[in-house]
Amino acid sequence: MLSEFDLIKEYFKRPRAQNAVLGIGDDCALLAPTPGMQMAISSDMLVEGRHFFAGEDARRLGHKALAVNLSDLAAMGAKPVAFTLALALPEAQRDWLAAFSEGLFALADEHGCELIGGDTTKGPLNICITVFGELAPGRALRRDAARDGDDIWISGTLGDARLALAGYRLECTLGADQQRAAAQRMHLPTPRVQLGLALAGIAHAAIDISDGLVGDLGHILERSGMGATLDVDALPAGPVLATRDTAQRRAFTAAGGDDYELCFTAPAAARDAVLAAAASSGTAVTRVGRIEAAPGLRLTDGQGAALDLSLSSFDHFTDPA
Ligand code: ADP
Ligand code: MG
Numbered sequence: 001m002l003s004e005f006d007l008i009k010e011y012f013k014r015p016r017a018q019n020a021v022l023g024i025g026d027d028c029a030l031l032a033p034t035p036g037m038q039m040a041i042s043s044d045m046l047v048e049g050r051h052f053f054a055g056e057d058a059r060r061l062g063h064k065a066l067a068v069n070l071s072d073l074a075a076m077g078a079k080p081v082a083f084t085l086a087l088a089l090p091e092a093q094r095d096w097l098a099a100f101s102e103g104l105f106a107l108a109d110e111h112g113c114e115l116i117g118g119d120t121t122k123g124p125l126n127i128c129i130t131v132f133g134e135l136a137p138g139r140a141l142r143r144d145a146a147r148d149g150d151d152i153w154i155s156g157t158l159g160d161a162r163l164a165l166a167g168y169r170l171e172c173t174l175g176a177d178q179q180r181a182a183a184q185r186m187h188l189p190t191p192r193v194q195l196g197l198a199l200a201g202i203a204h205a206a207i208d209i210s211d212g213l214v215g216d217l218g219h220i221l222e223r224s225g226m227g228a229t230l231d232v233d234a235l236p237a238g239p240v241l242a243t244r245d246t247a248q249r250r251a252f253t254a255a256g257g258d259d260y261e262l263c264f265t266a267p268a269a270a271r272d273a274v275l276a277a278a279a280s281s282g283t284a285v286t287r288v289g290r291i292e293a294a295p296g297l298r299l300t301d302g303q304g305a306a307l308d309l310s311l312s313s314f315d316h317f318t319d320p321a
Contacts, residue, residue: 017116046061074208141206182241227292
């Protein structure tokens with residue numbers, strides 16, 4: 001039998017702390033923030049049956065649990081430093097723990113983000129991570145910072161994760177290859193950390209798209225006291241979704257969810273700087289609309305005609321599981 005302490009030592013404790021003054025093993029970890037920098041802190045929880053299906057691959061879960069948190073740092077323009085992991089597990093299974101920690105640390109190491117502590121308990125599978133990042137004062141990409149006339153940009157592509165979910169739920173029929181390719185986006189999201197860092201000081205507002213673009217952009221509009229026009233046909237569809245019909249492509253790019261791309265705004269004068277930031281971070285970006293003083297979000301097709309998609313964003317308390 002694996003005890004709680006053996007489990008932590010075997011699967012989560014690394015040889016020595018890199019970023020922290022003191023890492024796993026005491027009552028608290030100790031972090032020494034870089035002088036003059038601000039800390040960006042965020043938590044995200046993954047609950048079995050809610051955010052992922054029972055029996056989900058442990059390696060992918062380790063990746064996704066950290067990826068969704070790093071995505072929040074990216075959306076703020078912060079550099080990842082450290083994270084904590086609170087884990088409830090039905091049982092301490094070695095192969096599950098080995099695969100989970102492998103997926104977790106592969107992504108953590110890619111971003112130099114160090115596990116500094118956490119909590120482990122028996123219970124229904126539940127993974128809660130808190131990330132700590134750093135940014136220079138005044139450079140955070142805040143939701144309340146969009147300005148009249150800003151361009152609206154999207155990183156990467158949208159909708160394939162939602163398409164995979166539609167396939168799993170039999171809302172539509174996907175070929176096995178399509179299902180597999182779309183599911184990659186659902187299970188292994190790529191947090192746009194480098195892009196977020198490159199945009200700090202260039203972009204105004206940013207958010208990561210987790211609940212669907214329309215809803216998440218709505219948060220920027222609300223907090224900034226602005227409206228917007230969004231060209232739905234300009235939204236970059238994921239490679240699988242791009243092969244589907246127009247109605248599904250529009251619905252899933254505009255309000256898919258689980259994309260973990262960045263939606264950000266920047267002044268039109270900064271277009272070249274935005275493209276340079278995208279190039280330097282190896283991330284495609286697409287201009288998809290404009291911030292306007294008139295409140296509300298107006299959706300248009302590629303010709304500029306009004307579109308009524310009656311979309312809604314995902315809400316855990318009002319939507320069915
Ligand atoms: P305490 O009882 O003082 O809260 P714990 O026994 O829960 O401490 O944890 C012992 C040490 O292991 C602490 O440093 C804690 O941060 C760390 N820890 C516990 N669970 C995890 C985990 N899942 N991942 C990383 N560190 C963990
Ligand atoms: Mg304690």
